[in-house]
Amino acid sequence: MPRIHHATREIQFKVVYYGPGLGGKTTNLEQIHKRSNPAHRGKLVSLNTESERTLFFDLLPIDLGQFRGYTVRLHLCTVPGQIALDQTRRLVLRNVDGIVFVVDSQRERLDDNIASIRNLEANLLLQGDDPSRMPLVVQYNKRDLPSSMPVSSLQEALAVPAGVPEFQACAVKSDGVFETFKAIVKSCMSLVGDPREKPEGRMASMLPAPLHSSMFPVAAMGAAGSDVVRDYADRMGIEVPKAPRVPSFETV
Numbered sequence: 220m221p222r223i224h225h226a227t228r229e230i231q232f233k234v235v236y237y238g239p240g241l242g243g244k245t246t247n248l249e250q251i252h253k254r255s256n257p258a259h260r261g262k263l264v265s266l267n268t269e270s271e272r273t274l275f276f277d278l279l280p281i282d283l284g285q286f287r288g289y290t291v292r293l294h295l296c297t298v299p300g301q302i303a304l305d306q307t308r309r310l311v312l313r314n315v316d317g318i319v320f321v322v323d324s325q326r327e328r329l330d331d332n333i334a335s336i337r338n339l340e341a342n343l344l345l346q347g348d349d350p351s352r353m354p355l356v357v358q359y360n361k362r363d364l365p366s367s368m369p370v371s372s373l374q375e376a377l378a379v380p381a382g383v384p385e386f387q388a389c390a391v392k393s394d395g396v397f398e399t400f401k402a403i404v405k406s407c408m409s410l411v412g413d414p415r416e417k418p419e420g421r422m423a424s425m426l427p428a429p430l431h432s433s434m435f436p437v438a439a440m441g442a443a444g445s446d447v448v449r450d451y452a453d454r455m456g457i458e459v460p461k462a463p464r465v466p467s468f469e470t471v
């Protein structure tokens with residue numbers, strides 16, 4: 220993905236909301252679902268445990284309307300935050316086109332945010348994606364809570380590079396939710412260009428240049444980083460694609 224079907228004149232995208240457990244990913248999707256036109260949205264499918272934590276993932280299909288004569292269809296997904304569910308996260312990340320990283324702004328969750336970024340980086344590398352070229356938007360959620368850290372401290376601690384769109388949010392009140400959503404759609408759409416000129420099927424889901432490597436230290440290591448990933452994959456028994464998922468990108 221993005222996937223182009225010329226016969227049906229459709230473009231499909233997949234955006235994954237990633238971040239630590241209980242950070243507000245599902246709440247983002249609930250708000251988008253609640254406030255979008257029922258004619259243009261599908262069902263919000265959630266698989267939860269009894270305690271309402273996301274067990275598998277949430278999925279919300281949305282129809283974004285027409286772009287140069289093509290219908291743009293989007294799948295929004297969330298990953299479960301629990302450490303034990305890494306295999307599920309890897310499944311959800313398959314064929315991802317863009318990431319919204321939902322930061323839990325509370326001071327006591329800082330380490331969990333960092334662990335989740337490391338986990339995101341490892342899982343993208345494991346499927347042959349370059350995290351530093353993946354469309355990314357960072358959302359600082361839970362700004363309403365008294366223990367939320369200043370945004371500048373979070374930016375520094377998480378090494379969010381300049382150029383990555385960032386939004387403050389209070390997802391339960393829907394503040395910042397649509398701004399975040401629009402920014403990731405814009406970033407993903409920038410990859411498509413003119414769909415009429417693109418070949419049928421899946422196209423590059425990578426941005427042309429490394430834009431945010433400081434957040435992803437292993438990706439920034441280049442070849443040495445690949446060794447780190449391969450060692451990890453060997454230990455975990457994970458099969459790593461030989462070449463990057465999208466090795467080259469001729470149209471910028």
Ligand SMILES: Nc1nc2c(ncn2[C@@H]2O[C@H](COP(=O)(O)OP(=O)(O)O)[C@@H](O)[C@H]2O)c(=O)[nH]1
Pocket residue numbers: 238239240241242243244245246247273297300360361362363364388389390391392
């Ligand atoms: N105070 C506050 N609570 C929030 C906010 N966003 C989400 N929550 C709450 O945090 C909890 C976890 O949210 P959820 O969306 O399930 O997190 P997920 O595990 O990332 O999917 C729920 O009780 C939400 O109501 C926010 O901006 N402020």
Ligand SMILES: [Mg+2]
Pocket residue numbers: 241244245246272273297298299
């Ligand atoms: Mg959830």
